[in-house]
Amino acid sequence: MVTIREIEADSLTELIELYRELTGEPTDPARLAEAFASIKADSRYILLGAYVDGELMGSLMGILCQDLVGDCRPFMVIENVVVSARARRQGLARQLMTAIEKLAHERNCCYIILVSGEKRKEAHVFYEKMGYRVEKVEGYRKHLSSH
Template identity: 75%
Template sequence: MVTIEEIGIESLKALNTLYEELIGGPTDPVKLETAFRAIREDSRYALLGAFVDGELLGSMMGIVCQDLVGDCRPFMVIENVVVSSRARRQGIGKKLMTALEDIAHERDCYYIIFVSGEKRKEAHVFYEKMGYKEERVEGYRKHLSSH
């Protein structure tokens, strides 16, 4: 049975394993715990996990951002979407996405936005099935090196 719930500190090792699958390398566990604690203290963040029989097999994070235009309603940014390769095509991603959408509705978000790497074609099919539409926009990213 799949349950969707906020991720607790006891699941950080499993979360780090999922992130390694997402980005192709490890995340520093000390930095992960520090960032996790900060996120848990900030009500704008929702870090959800999909647990199957107690095992963390998927996760995504939503961040509510306040907008300053139009009706000045907030919007949600989704990041770090990952479902274990061992558990794909079982409805886990859909349950996670639906749970984040519910949070966005509760917080009166006007829209949800996220980016996905152009090579993640299977993920794009999933997003479109969930009702997300590809918008032709230019995306830009600048990686900042630490000083």
């Protein structure tokens, strides 16, 4: 049975494993716990999990951003979309995206944006099937080194 709900602290070990699948990099458990506490205290962050028989198998994060243009409605950024390789093709990503879109509607968001790595072609096909379209914009990222 699949349940979509907000992730709580008791799922952080499983979340670390999902992020390792997503990035191929380890996540520091202490830093994750600290960051998790911060986002749980901030209502602009929504961290959803897809649980299969109680086990966390997928996740995504939505961040509400207040816009200052036009009607000044908020928009949502989606980040860190991941479903474990053990649970793909079961509709978990679709259920996660549908749930976050519902929450964006409830919060009066005017649009949702997300970025996906250039080589993640299967993900791109999925996002297009979900109604997202490629917009001709240039994306830029600057990695800041820690001191």
